[in-house]
């Protein structure tokens with residue numbers, strides 16, 4: 336359970352984060368989306384006790400991060416957006432060091448490390464030097480490192496950046512496993528579709544302000560007033576275009592010639608939509624199919640951030 | 647003690663340092679050069695004097711030279727070993743992760759300090775047999791070797807703590823290096839210069855050799871304090887001249903312990919950000 340109240344970070348007069356309020360249920364996956372410089376890393380750094388907030392408070396599993404940072408550190412596994420590794424240290428030793436840093440004794444570490452390497456698919460690299468691993472491997476190793484003390488909360492800042500498509504899928508699998516283990520996961524990305532699939536709730540941040548928060552679906556609905564409707568026709572377009580043009584709720588009609596499809600933006604409710612279809616049928620338009628396009632989350636994201644910019 | 651030595655940072659860094667073959671070649675050459683120097687000196691002086699003997703006065707001279715060489719080694723190597731310990735982690739972007747672990751700030755600082763001076767400690771200790779060869783020839787008391795080693799240890803710790811402190815406070819390793827070397831030079835050359843200045847000043851104005859100010863400059867200068875450890879008579883002279891009966895090494899120990907505590911305290915409190923804005 337994570338509780339954030341009025342969290343603000345100012346650099347001079349610039350707000351990197353402005354009055355953030357959030358509540359994340361235990362055992363859920365929270366996705367944090369925003370363009371570059373939106374304030375995602377700032378938020379995560381504060382939660383990881385690395386950055387002092389200008390004002391506001393946050394609790395992780397009921398522990399106040401400002402008052403008891405040391406206790407908070409035991410609760411969280413943090414993976415920064417950028418990080419380095421030590422030279423001349425082998426993968427196993429790397430994990431061993433961090434295991435010891437959390438007070439695990441040698442016997443515990445010896446049992447845990449092979450398991451963690453297995454989890455992130457690095458068992459074959461256990462005797463390799465960490466600074467020689469590829470970026471994606473380092474990324475996975477860092478995730479294993481963040482898990483070594485079995486934290487209840489994971490704070491992952493763009494864990495999938497720099498990963499190839501296959502590794503991204505694997506990362507998603509790992510996160511799903513972790514979720515099944517009951518961990519609360521905070522994950523950030525500037526790629527919304529990537530998060531939408533695995534997150535229970537999403538927060539969209541722009542210029543330091545949370546502009547939307549809720550389930551993936553509710554965000555989509557809330558932020559999108561217009562839907563895209565496709566109509567598949569046989570034969571005459573002209574008449575169909577004329578018909579749809581007359582409806583005030585329709586805009587931006589485009590034809591996709593080679594597939595015999597008309598597409599337009601529609602502002603009405605589902606009820607209006609039904610009416611429209613009925614009228615089109617009775618007007619004798621040769622309609623084969625009438626459907627609402629699955630909107631791309633990417634488009635939604637572009638729209639949100641664009642909208643916020645013009646405010 | 648076991649708690650302290652089971653420090654994760656300490657264990658890791660020692661492992662890394664001694665995995666490196668360079669450390670051992672360094673140690674080997676140090677002992678080699680020291681050995682050649684000692685035996686060369688003994689052979690040379692005994693053949694020059696023609697007696698075939700190595701006399702106690704000569705033995706004492708060799709011992710003094712070795713002592714100053716080792717002090718120089720400590721003063722010049724310690725900043726280089728410690729001034730990058732925290733800042734280099736910051737530069738390599740490993741510090742963030744280290745700071746989010748459950749280690750206390752004191753543990754991290756302590757581990758950093760001890761691991762970075764460990765190599766120098768090893769050099770000093772492994773040179774001890776050659777060093778004490780000298781006292782087989784007389785002229786030097788075993789208690790002197792002990793006190794000089796304690797003096798080395800304190801000096802090493804203090805310069806090391808200053809290095810770690812600068813490394814924590816200043817973001818960049820290069821700036822931290824410069825500051826640490828600067829402080830070391832202040833404690834040796836600058837205090838030495840002021841000592842000479844105040845001695846000549848007071849002898850010009852009052853006709854006597856030294857004032858309390860001279861005492862102050864003398865007691866924080868490792869070179870002068872080493873001299874009093876080598877020549878205990880010199881210490882009595884200073885006491886007479888300045889009217890301060892406290893031996894230099896006592897003041898030195900107090901002063902340097904204070905610096906040590908201050909430097910460690912600053913490092914520990916400044917390592918992490920203060921999360922509590924109300925304090």
Ligand SMILES: Nc1ncnc2c1ncn2[C@@H]1O[C@H](COP(=O)(O)OP(=O)(O)OP(=O)(O)O)[C@@H](O)[C@H]1O
Pocket residue numbers: 346350351369370371372373374375376377378416525
């Ligand atoms: N030390 C600092 N001094 C001044 N401004 C800063 C500092 N650190 C961050 N900022 C500013 O705070 C804002 C938020 O940065 P943050 O790193 O949180 O963005 P982000 O959402 O993580 O972006 P990205 O997707 O690029 O990682 C940026 O505009 C950045 O320039």
Ligand SMILES: [Mg+2]
Pocket residue numbers: 375376377416492
């Ligand atoms: Mg970021």
